[in-house]
Amino acid sequence: MVFLRDHEDGCLIAVLVVPNASRDEIVGVHGDDLRIRVAAAPERGKANVRAARMLSAMVGRPVELVRGSTARRKVFLVRGRSREQIIAAATFPAR
Numbered sequence: 001m002v003f004l005r006d007h008e009d010g011c012l013i014a015v016l017v018v019p020n021a022s023r024d025e026i027v028g029v030h031g032d033d034l035r036i037r038v039a040a041a042p043e044r045g046k047a048n049v050r051a052a053r054m055l056s057a058m059v060g061r062p063v064e065l066v067r068g069s070t071a072r073r074k075v076f077l078v079r080g081r082s083r084e085q086i087i088a089a090a091t092f093p094a095r
Contacts, residue, residue: 003034004086010079011086013055013063017072019047026054026092033073034092045069052076059090 021037068074
């Protein structure tokens with residue numbers, strides 16, 4: 001899974017967020033990123049918050065946005081978990 005990378009503090013997740021979608025969903029892999037559609041607008045961080053909640057639910061741990069707060073491509077950090085632990089615990093979409 002290219003979108004997951006080990007980091008000294010945990011695991012980084014590269015995400016492509018598509019705001020203003022008709023519904024919230026984790027679509028699958030898009031290039032080197034995990035693609036997430038959110039119904040929230042990209043204003044005042046609403047789309048970022050929704051994407052973070054969806055990722056947290058998927059991996060079973062809190063995540064924090066570490067890069068890309070105003071861009072579509074973002075990087076989230078899962079502290080205290082390795083790439084292998086995230087893969088074992090999370091349910092990723094098949095696409």
